[in-house]
Amino acid sequence: MSKKISGAEYPLSKIFSSEFEYVIPSYQRPYAWTVDQASELFDDLKSFYETEDEEGYFLGSIVLIKNEDRPFAEVIDGQQRLTTLTILFSVLSSVHDGANKDELKGYVVEPGKKAEKIDPKPRLTLRERDKAFFRKYVQEFRLDELAELDESALENEARANILRNAVHLRKSVEAAFNTPEELLEFASFLLTRCFLVAVSTPNEASAFRVFSVMNSRGLDLQPTDIIKADIIGKIMGEEDRQEYNDKWEEMEVELTRDGFRDLFTYLRMIYAKEKAKRTLLEEFRLHVLPDNPDPREFIDDVLEPYADALEDIRKASYTAVSHAETVNFYITWLNRIDNSDWIPPAMLFLKKHKNSPALLADFFQRLERLAAYMHVCRIYVNERIEIFGNLIAEIEEGKELDDMDWLHLDEDEMELFRDTLDGNVYEFTPRRRNYLLLRLDSFIADGAATYDPKILTIEHVLPQTVDDDSEWAKWWPDGDQRKAWVHRLANLVPLNKKKNSAAQNYDFDKKCDTYFKGKSDVSSYALTSQVLSKKKWTPAILQARQEQLLDVLIENWELEGDEE
Structure with a gap:
């Protein structure tokens, strides 16, 4: 029996083949991806498919307890992606009256091969509590019956997530691909140009060690450390370099290491005004650094003011002679929303208008309404990012608040908001x-x-x-x-x-x-x-x-x- 840890990159055609038989152990948390994550995954895949003709799409890594000579694999990390991809393949095989079911069914269920002594079985088995539900509706391709279930009567949130994601993905696929041929082309892209890294180890102890190392937050090198070397390294003179190094580290201590990384993520959004397509390091070098060639000016005029703005937002601690209480009131409510997509435009406006507290109070009142609408009405991440990206552009243009189209709700959005508030x-x-x-x-x-x-x-x-x-x-x-x-x-x-x-x-x-x-x-x-x-x-x-x-x-x- 092999005892080594192995890892390799596989296309999804191999990931969902007879070489792997995935089982989710009972101690794992339930399936937790919501429509937000499932929607983001599909939108990213579709966007890449439409814009890239040859490149491969990397879906991340999974960690398995698996012997090299057996397909059986306990999933330590990667359950959410494997489950969502299984739902997606079930959807792809079912739309257009199931025209592609024969082509795609085998990526959801192992059909079995008598000559190779491979039994028919699902390629993925969920936790004991939900596996029968998942098999009946997703792996037996009974998506119409699944969609008709009363969500409030389902036994747990995992089953509700399965239902919601299946319904959402089916609507998205039907809207995106008009013919079975178009859909099959997209499926081919998924199977041949989308990749996962599978890290396999034969025992539980080493699997959790690998998982821990891959997800360690400790003092591992962060993108901000590399950006720091890029910027501080350009400063000539030992004394100046030390002065700006101290400034950098002071900001990092004040915001904490995770908060400092968030600062760079928000800065990237302010400059790019769109969803990230590459790593933070690549995007920062592409969008932010070219506009800030002087390292001293970048630290003094960009990094420090934005770090101060983020600190005021995180702690609702804006100070001014007047209106500060109102500003912090709305910031406090914004911080209760379940996403941080609103923070980049908030940072930008606070930086530009820090000395205009009445204007800030007006802006944050309107921003809280916009963010509340998207939160309550469950507007998904890609649409949120588009809205806030356009709002950032309007702030940069110096538009008056009343002229910021993306800060306000139109008639249809207000009607949706009212209807949602009047619902269940x-x-x-x-x-x-x-x-x-x-x-x-x-x-x-x-x-x-x-x-x-x-x-x-x-x-x-x-x-x-x-x-x-x-x-x-x-x-x-x-x-x-x-x-x-x-x-x-x-x-x-x-x-x-x-x-x-x-x-x-x-x-x-x-x-x-x-x-x-x-x-x-x-x-x-x-x-x-x-x-x-x-x-x-x-x-x-x-x-x-x-x-x-x-x-x-x-x-x-x-x-x-x-x-x-």
Whole structure:
């Protein structure tokens, strides 16, 4: 038995062949890629396919416990990519009425070869809890049935991610390729020009050692270290070189090593105004350094001011004689959003207008609305980057705020925002749901409340399950009506406590007294206090509350649109 660690680059045609039989161990986390990551993967692959005729596309590496003489491979790192690629191949084989199923089916399921004693089986087996679900719908190509499932009834988030990603990828593929022939050309690109590095080791200990080394954050050489050598090395004179080296290291200490790398990532975006296509080092040398040939000027006029801006943004610590509290208020809410794509335009505007606090307050209010729209409405990463790239260009042009088209929402975007706010909010991802409820609460509290809960749960007032002999059944006899309202904004309240499965189905009065009230018989949330003031929780009350809460959001986020 071989004991050596081996690694090689393989095209996807080899990765999804009888040479590998992937199994996700039970101790691995569930499938966690959302539509955001799946969309980004597909968009990147499609863009590369359309613009590069001969180059290969590198998809990263996977780490396996695998003996060289056996296909069986436990996946230590790479589960998310392998699972998403399997979904993509299942989609490719199913669209256009499955015209390419015979061509592509074998990359999802090993068809078996009796002469070679290879049994038919899926090429990838998920964790025990989800493998039957994945096999039934994805690996048996039953995507139509998968799309018809009720997402809220699925057993866990991994299955919901499988459903969402399959539906999204299918829509994307159908929109991108009009004929079976076009689709097969794209599939050929995936199989022959897209590569993964498979690192294999025969035992668990060495596999985790490899994984640890590959993902180590320690003091490994960073792109910023190489950029530093490029820049500091051009400064003539030992004294000057030492002075600027000290400045560089002081910024790195202040921002932390990871934060300093983020600074360079954001700088790249400010200069490039588009999604990165190469490594940070390559992109920085391509987009940033040519515009900043003098190393002293780059450090004094670019790096230091942007580092200061990033520090103010990370800590919401902008200072000024006036309006600083307002600026930091909006920055605090921006920092609650689940992505950092808004930071480059924020850094640029803060650097340019640091001494105009009233203007900054106006800008950050508008930026928070734009970022909130994209967060709540789940606008995916590529579209976000395009929007913020165009906004950066407008800031650089010196446009007035009212003339920045990319800072504002158009009529269609406002309508989407309103419709999303009026939908089943509880079915949002936790980060989106929590953000929206707390932001709404802050509007009701007129900005006076502060939010730093160690525990936050979003609870239903009208329970998801209603007993036939309960008070809820009398107030809400229509099951369809309950289903239409239970997950909407008006029926949700934030609490600083863990979920209590027993309390969730209490009658209204008992639920308010024993579950919704805090230690002092009040709630720290304005939304929850409003519920405590009610005597009943009927459809009419919920309807009125929904309209009131939507009006609050529409007024504060200025979503009225043009009156026709």
